[in-house]
Amino acid sequence: MKGKKLWGFGMAAVMLASMFTGKISAEASGDKDVVTALLPPVSATYQDKINSYVEAFNKENPGIEIQVTTASWEDVTQKLDVQVNAGSPPDIAFIGSDGLSKYVDSGMAVDISKYADEEMMADFDQDILNYFKNGDGMYGFPAYCEVQCIGGNRQFLEEAGIDWKKVQEEGWSYDEFREAINNGVVKDGDDVSRYGFLFACAGVTAKDYFSIFVRNAGMPSAFDKDLKYSYTSTKMLDFLTDLRALIDDGAMPKELGSIDAGKRWNMFLTGQTMITGKGLSSFEKSARDNNEKLKNSDSSAVENSIEVDYIVLPVPVFDGGEQQAYGAVDGYICLTGERNPDEEHLKNVAKVAYYLASGERAAQTCQELYLNPICESGRKAYDELSPIEGKNEDNTKAVQTLLTQVGEARPDIPAELSANAIKIEDEVIVPKFQGLLAGEVSPEEMYQAIKDAAYERFGEDGCVNN
Amino acid sequence: MQYPLEREKTMANKKHKLKKDALWGYVFILVPLTTFIIFTLYPVISAAITSFQHYKPLKTTWVGFDNYVSTFKNALFYKALKNTLVYTVFAVPISMFLSFSISLFILPFKKRVQTIFKAAFYLPAIASGVALSFVWKWIYDPMPTGLLNSILHIFGISSQNWLGSSKTAMASLIIMAVFSGLGTSIIIYIAALLGIDSTYYEAADIDGASFFQKVRYVVWPMVKPTTVFLAITGVINGFQSFQNAYLMTGGGPDNATTMAGLLIFNRAFKYFEYGEACAQALILAAIIAVFAVFQFKLSANDVEY
Numbered sequence: 076m077k078g079k080k081l082w083g084f085g086m087a088a089v090m091l092a093s094m095f096t097g098k099i100s101a102e103a104s105g106d107k108d109v110v111t112a113l114l115p116p117v118s119a120t121y122q123d124k125i126n127s128y129v130e131a132f133n134k135e136n137p138g139i140e141i142q143v144t145t146a147s148w149e150d151v152t153q154k155l156d157v158q159v160n161a162g163s164p165p166d167i168a169f170i171g172s173d174g175l176s177k178y179v180d181s182g183m184a185v186d187i188s189k190y191a192d193e194e195m196m197a198d199f200d201q202d203i204l205n206y207f208k209n210g211d212g213m214y215g216f217p218a219y220c221e222v223q224c225i226g227g228n229r230q231f232l233e234e235a236g237i238d239w240k241k242v243q244e245e246g247w248s249y250d251e252f253r254e255a256i257n258n259g260v261v262k263d264g265d266d267v268s269r270y271g272f273l274f275a276c277a278g279v280t281a282k283d284y285f286s287i288f289v290r291n292a293g294m295p296s297a298f299d300k301d302l303k304y305s306y307t308s309t310k311m312l313d314f315l316t317d318l319r320a321l322i323d324d325g326a327m328p329k330e331l332g333s334i335d336a337g338k339r340w341n342m343f344l345t346g347q348t349m350i351t352g353k354g355l356s357s358f359e360k361s362a363r364d365n366n367e368k369l370k371n372s373d374s375s376a377v378e379n380s381i382e383v384d385y386i387v388l389p390v391p392v393f394d395g396g397e398q399q400a401y402g403a404v405d406g407y408i409c410l411t412g413e414r415n416p417d418e419e420h421l422k423n424v425a426k427v428a429y430y431l432a433s434g435e436r437a438a439q440t441c442q443e444l445y446l447n448p449i450c451e452s453g454r455k456a457y458d459e460l461s462p463i464e465g466k467n468e469d470n471t472k473a474v475q476t477l478l479t480q481v482g483e484a485r486p487d488i489p490a491e492l493s494a495n496a497i498k499i500e501d502e503v504i505v506p507k508f509q510g511l512l513a514g515e516v517s518p519e520e521m522y523q524a525i526k527d528a529a530y531e532r533f534g535e536d537g538c539v540n541n
Numbered sequence: 542m543q544y545p546l547e548r549e550k551t552m553a554n555k556k557h558k559l560k561k562d563a564l565w566g567y568v569f570i571l572v573p574l575t576t577f578i579i580f581t582l583y584p585v586i587s588a589a590i591t592s593f594q595h596y597k598p599l600k601t602t603w604v605g606f607d608n609y610v611s612t613f614k615n616a617l618f619y620k621a622l623k624n625t626l627v628y629t630v631f632a633v634p635i636s637m638f639l640s641f642s643i644s645l646f647i648l649p650f651k652k653r654v655q656t657i658f659k660a661a662f663y664l665p666a667i668a669s670g671v672a673l674s675f676v677w678k679w680i681y682d683p684m685p686t687g688l689l690n691s692i693l694h695i696f697g698i699s700s701q702n703w704l705g706s707s708k709t710a711m712a713s714l715i716i717m718a719v720f721s722g723l724g725t726s727i728i729i730y731i732a733a734l735l736g737i738d739s740t741y742y743e744a745a746d747i748d749g750a751s752f753f754q755k756v757r758y759v760v761w762p763m764v765k766p767t768t769v770f771l772a773i774t775g776v777i778n779g780f781q782s783f784q785n786a787y788l789m790t791g792g793g794p795d796n797a798t799t800m801a802g803l804l805i806f807n808r809a810f811k812y813f814e815y816g817e818a819c820a821q822a823l824i825l826a827a828i829i830a831v832f833a834v835f836q837f838k839l840s841a842n843d844v845e846y
Contacts, residue, residue: 156810162598181813182599266685277704278791330683332705332794338682412598498812502617502796509794513706516795 107140108420110427111165113158114143115151117218117405118443124436132430139423159183164410166424167431172206172217172404172484176493179209185409186212190418191425198433203449205484206404216432217406219446222477223287224400226354228343229384231269235259235349239386243473246398249317252391256326259349271326273348276512277335282505283353287401289314292393295482297496299539302488304496304529306504307538310395311525315518317393319511332512344380350388356445356474359385359467387470389477402481407432445470447478495532503528592819608820618821620796621804622828627711628800629779632718637771639719640726641764645756647727648734659731663724674788677717678704681789704790707797714785714798722778726771733767734760765840773836780829801825 116122122145129141144165146154151169158164164183178184188196191213196204199217207215232239235258247255256271274284292314294305321327328334334342340358343351344365362385368376392398407428411421430436437453438460440446445466448454488496507524510516516524529538592609595602612618647658665673680688681703690700703713737760745755761768783802786792792799792807801821809818 153810156813160596160598160813160815177813182597278789278793281793328684330700330702330705333681333683333702335678494812501807501811506793506796506799509705510707513702513794515707 108423109140109142110424111142112167113165114169115148118440163412167407167428170408176490180490183410184214185411187409187425188213190421195429198452199450205486208486215406215408216428217404218432219441220402220404220449222400223353223403224390225350225352225388226358227350227386227388229386231349246389247391249391249393270348272350273339274352275336275339276331277333281509285508290399290401291390291396293395295399296485298488304533304538307526307529312522314393332509344377346381359470387473399482400477400480499528588819591815592823594816596815608816612820621799621801625801632715633775633779636719640723641730644727644730662727665721666724670784707794710790710798733764737763769840773833776832777829
């Protein structure tokens, strides 16, 4: 009985203590404006560094406190979507700019152009900053622009007689590319032991193959300047025919539709393909790390892999197209909830978003991802960092060239049109494209399906008809 | 003999006790009832209301039957329903037939051996869906060196693009569903088989019944309640299937494996169209209910629960 009483007193004491400490801590943060952020592991060490970034900011800005919630890449979008639809999102979240229209359409994104200083906005490359604009509003700051292209094995490229340096500098046409990847095929009897080109296309990753290549086929966006849906152009039919031909030639595997990102990287490192996609500049690091493991006979090296010198290559240009690069622009979106924050809080949110996207933070993130910063403060900080040892300078130059070719953002496309285009992409283009890759849907059938869906949503007058 | 006053007192005591007992009964069912109200009833009512709305976190508008109209106009919805039906029609009977057969073969073993088999078959049920999808992707590797393709090569059959071709993608998902879900049905069937009194078998032996005759005339009728239960829950699960298509094919190629569950998920969490997603979910629930009632009427006339 005595023990029970003691236990009861103990529990009561703990409850009272926690009430008091809770009150004290609430009072402590009550003086400060709390800015919440939901962040994924942007780079390998980002989530380790974020605490020191936040600490430094909180020290410099005693009136503001950043509270960070971290989430894995797999969970972050779902977590954010749930919070947005529950009406209580974080103030800042890290997203891909292609998802911007969704949050703008939900009414939860904040136009921070009213709250951010002019210098903050002027710090960024305006073409890239535009990726975080929709209509007249600016909803966040970009962290980086990752050029998505293709990459090759230097040794195999040279064996196939491809002047890869020239390709990096001048690009290549579809015909040149087709010839090159046909030359890269190696056969062992009737079986192919090495393909010329391989792109991860399993499931929804087929969307990447389509999106990255279609830009160079004269359709840089789903809408032209007159806001007409462009994928109904006859250029689309030629583009689809050209892509199918690469499989029919035997330069790409006929099982392309089942090869996921992991499998294609494995096939690249094990010498089963000369060129792979999608290619990111950070793949140079992944290949180099594996080379090191092979040299050191490390058992964690990819099984049956070979030493690979990764070469960044541009996507070929199709008939009627121009050299463009697909830039995945990710960054910090600013959101509001049902709590209707005041102007002071929104100014603080803009300040925190800028802080995370610029300066030393941008420099370190970009260096880790083998990217070039896209803001002036980031470039300055980048120059002060110790350079990456053994980085392929040709790749660095190629990425710089590709960055200048990144297609312009289209903030002029209304959110509703964007949402309809995304639906056509998800419900018609990607499924039909998977069928095209499997040889079950002809280019003509796919083109017709796109036209039918587009006419239904945008009307014939709302589509390009040439 | 009791005097009327005493009897009245006893009655009052009994009533009081009954009331007290009833009160405790209500207290005990309060927890599951509250859970049911919060996690089932409220979401269902909320979904029904949302199905008539264009939901936005800050500005929801009432749209009447628009979400139902757009659902019924959407060709992909019918394709998804057809895919779901095909998946269920094949996966459920095959799974039940295999689990029933395996249970019959496991039954004669000693308890320890039975446990080993049960554990082996039940293992996929406790593995995470993501882990299972990795294993099955490895099995369905489309290259000639892939596991299943290598086996086919032994029999002179050429490589198949299992998940990449609309001819084989659905079959691949069905095979995966069947083999990943056998464990639960086997355990339930074995429990039912163990419940059959041995005198029935002895009587059948005396009558000179063969193994198959015993299965047909003794086992099958005796496990009918279990079969009906597994068929109904299997059909419900089949209609609600989402995970395998989401993880293995994403609904492709050419929407050949897009199930109703995946369509609803995409509508809600990809496009934030909660109203239409709720409308689709309620239509699916109605279809499942019709199937369940039909199954009961067809096969469960002589089964009591």
